[in-house]
Amino acid sequence: MDKSLLQQQVLERLAADLLHAEQSARTAHETATHEENIAENKYDTLGLEAAYLATGQARRAEAIREAMASWRQFRPGAYDAARGIQLGALVCLADADDKQQHLFLGPDGGSMQLVNDAQRVQVISIKAPLGNALLGKCEGDEVSIQIGSARQQFEVIWVE
Structure with missing residues (x-):
């Protein structure tokens, strides 16, 4: 099996996940800040809930960006029996x-x-x-x- 191909597949999947997380964060942010979602009383929490969701999606997007950076820098090497299984195996x-x-x-x-x-x-x-x-x-x-x-x-x- 080709490790570089596997690495490329991981990066493609992470890129798709990042796109989805960013779109979700934008949608939640738009919902949180939309004028129709301004709280009319203390029980009207749609805007607040959307703000929490937007924050969570933004954090998820950042975690995916960090994972992508790690995977881009990752260079899986050849197996060395003297060292045993290592990262990249x-x-x-x-x-x-x-x-x-x-x-x-x-x-x-x-x-x-x-x-x-x-x-x-x-x-x-x-x-x-x-x-x-x-x-x-x-x-x-x-x-x-x-x-x-x-x-x-x-x-x-x-x-x-």
């Missing part, structure tokens, strides 16, 4: 039922599922529990994480 895991999943470890803000060469690839951060558990592991190693009351175990099948 493309990993294939198998669970106890031999079900495989592909993961791409990237910077924060890119948690999403992509399709590359007809394969689903889950993009995760190294701050995610599974991403953190994978750091330093090599092909053939086992990885175990606790999700609520259940423990999940995986085997690292291959790493690029």
